[in-house]
Amino acid sequence: MARIGAVEAGGTKMVLAIGDEAGHVTEREEIPTTTPDDCVAEMVEWFRTRDVDALGIGAFGPTAVNPSDPRFGQILETPKTAWKYYDLRGAFVRGLNVPVGYDTDVNVACLGEVVFGSAKGLSNVVYVTIGTGIGAGVMVEGNLLHGMLHAEAGHIIVPRVPGDDATCVCPYHDCCFEGMAAGPAIEHRWGKKGYELADRDEVWELESTYLAEGVSTYVLCYSPQKIVLGGGVMKQEQLFPLVRQKTLKMLNGYLVTPELQDIDNYIVPAGCGGDQGILGSLELGRRALAAK
Known part of the structure; x- marks a missing residue:
């Protein structure tokens, strides 16, 4: 069974998890949301050492979520100035070389509730x-x-x-x-x-x-x-x-x-015990892998 990574990218913390296509979470980590320079490389390395086959990201917004948008995967206008126009999805694509699904944090939570909750x-x-x-x-x-x-x-x-x-x-x-x-x-x-x-x-x-x-x-x-x-x-x-x-x-x-x-x-x-965002991100990663 594929190993899927999940990122719930929130305004105050980043939740990282490893799970499978059935939504079983086997490992989890949290780090503070600081700046991209401070935390993105750490997150990429966390997943790289765990050899994931795909990744799903649910990100705080506003963010570009349409794959046909040239800004797809970027954080857009945000009070968190260090993240403005940062290519969050692209950093993981380049760092992991695996399929990466991407959407907003609340959309992936909705997905989690539909699939698992x-x-x-x-x-x-x-x-x-x-x-x-x-x-x-x-x-x-x-x-x-x-x-x-x-x-x-x-x-x-x-x-x-x-x-x-x-x-x-x-x-x-x-x-x-x-x-x-x-x-x-x-x-x-x-x-x-x-x-x-x-x-x-x-x-x-x-x-x-x-x-x-x-x-x-x-x-x-x-x-x-x-x-x-x-x-x-x-x-x-x-x-x-x-x-x-x-x-x-x-x-x-x-x-x-x-x-x-x-x-x-x-x-x-909500029916996922607070894990709807992580479970939705796992499903997003599963779909990205299936699309490949």
Whole structure:
């Protein structure tokens, strides 16, 4: 069985793993995300010494994910200035000389959930991570959504909840999903991190309203068969029934489908034990090897 490498390239850490085509992870390592000069050579060497047959990378964005784009595999505009226009995929292609699959971190997490997790076997799925930021990976008819770039659905504009006078923490928008509902928005609004507010019902009542605004928009725009919610904020499991109820209320009966009638199995927690990004990257590497 082929040895597949996986990279979950995040804004604060890089998770490296070795696994097989069936999604069995046999080795794992984490290193801080510093600069390309400081960490990429180390990562390439880690995989080189483990003799991988292929590699899959899920990268923070914005990044070029369309293979026909001459910038394919590059990090694009980013506040991490050292990474701006860095050819991340190319560094691994040159260093390892193996097939390298490449997509966004949330798209590969969506792929992981479709192949191994809560959305197994489905072809139209939205995976949303709500943590330090909000990102959405989208699969449509079995293909991860790219388009002109890739979905940045964490930055959809949401209506401000009446009575909420907290400023949006997104530097680009006055009232976007990420800026109003990600972990830093919770801390900015309430003065504490989410896990310190677990027993404050008013916190999660407000948070669930913003989450339902985002989720109901995804239902209308992408028509997914399932929506998977992951990330640190969703460890507050009391959010799930609130988000389900409010999503149905916002849709107001406009859509009538078997999926929405079974809402508890439509808006669901992530099912890969936190490994959806790594497992999706393994699958991306497997597909790159198969394509070769």
